[in-house]
Amino acid sequence: MTVLDLPLWAALPVCILLLLGAGNALAGAIGLLRLKSFYARLHAPSLMTSGATILICLASMITFAVLQNRWIFHELAIIAFMMITTPVTLMMLGQAALYRDRAEGSKEVPHKEAGLREEAAVEE
Amino acid sequence: MRYWFPFPFLSLGLLTFWVLISQSTSPGTLLLGGILSVALAWAMVNLSPHKTVPGRVRPVFRLVGAVAVDIVRSNIAVLKVMLGRRGKPATAGFLQIELTLTDENAIAVLACILTATPGTAWLEFDRTSRRLTLHILDTADGMDWQHIIKTRYERPLAEIFQ
Numbered sequence: 032m033t034v035l036d037l038p039l040w041a042a043l044p045v046c047i048l049l050l051l052g053a054g055n056a057l058a059g060a061i062g063l064l065r066l067k068s069f070y071a072r073l074h075a076p077s078l079m080t081s082g083a084t085i086l087i088c089l090a091s092m093i094t095f096a097v098l099q100n101r102w103i104f105h106e107l108a109i110i111a112f113m114m115i116t117t118p119v120t121l122m123m124l125g126q127a128a129l130y131r132d133r134a135e136g137s138k139e140v141p142h143k144e145a146g147l148r149e150e151a152a153v154e155e
Numbered sequence: 156m157r158y159w160f161p162f163p164f165l166s167l168g169l170l171t172f173w174v175l176i177s178q179s180t181s182p183g184t185l186l187l188g189g190i191l192s193v194a195l196a197w198a199m200v201n202l203s204p205h206k207t208v209p210g211r212v213r214p215v216f217r218l219v220g221a222v223a224v225d226i227v228r229s230n231i232a233v234l235k236v237m238l239g240r241r242g243k244p245a246t247a248g249f250l251q252i253e254l255t256l257t258d259e260n261a262i263a264v265l266a267c268i269l270t271a272t273p274g275t276a277w278l279e280f281d282r283t284s285r286r287l288t289l290h291i292l293d294t295a296d297g298m299d300w301q302h303i304i305k306t307r308y309e310r311p312l313a314e315i316f317q
Contacts, residue, residue, distance in 0.1 A: 055230065062237030070276065070290040071247045074233060077273040082230035104175050118270040118277060125278035125290070141249050141288055 041097040045090045052086030059083065069128050073121060080117045085110055159193070161200045166192040207260045209315050218311040225272050225307070233273040236293050246295040252287045254280070256309055261316040268308055275300065 037045065059078035066072045088106040095101045132140040160166055173188035174180060209215070256262050262280065269275045269289065279288040291300055 055234070058234050058237045062233075065237065068247065070249075070278075071292055073276040073290060074273050074292045075237065077270060077276070078230060078233055078237070081226055081271045081273055082234075085226070102175070102178065108172070108176065114267050114271050118266045121270055122266065122277055122279075125276060129278055129288070141251055 037094060037097060041093060045093050048086050048090035048093070052083045052090065055079065055086060056083035070125070073125060073128075077117065077121065080113050084113045160196065162196040165199060166196045169195055205259045207258055207316055210317070211314060214311040214314040218308070218315070221307045221311070222268050222271070225303075229272040229274040233292060236274075247290065247292050248294040249278075250289045250291050250294075250300055252289065252301055252304060254285050254287050254309065256313055256316075258316040261312045265304075265308055265312060269304070275304075 056079045059075045062075035062078065063072055066075060088110050092103040092106045096103055129140055133142070169192035170185075170188045173191065174184060177184050177188075254262065254265075256265065266277050266280075269277050274292045276290040276292075277287070278290055280286070281288075289300070289304075294300075
């Protein structure tokens with residue numbers, strides 16, 4: 032393993048960003064435990080996929096830009112792919128929950144046909 | 156030509172991406188990348204994606220700026236909710252918005268934006284009624300989400316894609 036010679040002025044922001052990112056991810060995990068409803072818990076992992084990912088990738092970018100041994104393209108690609116792919120998972124989870132709650136006849140979730148009926152009434 | 160390269164820009168982009176990721180321009184990398192990029196473009200034909208040509212560039216910067224600010228702001232807001240006192244429950248709720256966006260790719264970008272900003276979760280979009288169902292984690296923080304989504308995201312997206 033090689034020891035990285037990172038100057039202090041670069042090491043400080045890298046450490047702060049890493050700690051903030053890790054803290055963000057931890058807060059997301061705590062939220063996943065503490066929040067009560069399924070829909071509220073959907074928001075907890077998005078703390079990790081947006082805030083934590085961006086902060087940790089920024090720390091990695093600064094490190095490798097200062098050390099000058101790699102392009103920062105990888106981190107940008109990671110951020111872009113996280114942004115593009117997470118909606119797929121969250122949408123599937125959200126739709127499955129909505130479907131289940133509607134099948135159970137829950138009053139708390141918005142009804143699906145409500146919008147269509149309103150529009151039909153307007154057209155008539 | 157059209158048969159071999161159904162999506163020339165996609166193939167070119169994939170090849171560039173492959174070279175940048177592997178950080179080499181050796182013949183082996185280029186060959187493997189070339190085969191992959193052409194094969195994946197063929198796979199895209201079966202998905203028959205909706206082709207969109209982004210129109211203007213200036214709204215892109217405005218949108219990216221707005222999204223960057225909102226990611227920071229919403230992360231802080233959601234952190235407060237997650238780590239807040241146990242006695243004070245967040246007032247979560249559903250929100251339904253009629254979207255005027257018609258371009259499918261623009262709606263996909265909107266989904267990415269809303270997921271990337273914690274505090275809003277995309278639940279469902281109904282194509283016939285064009286109604287989007289969202290879940291908002293904290294509706295009591297005085298933010299008019301309908302207004303934010305309409306003016307900050309939907310309007311620039313409409314300018315870019317239509």
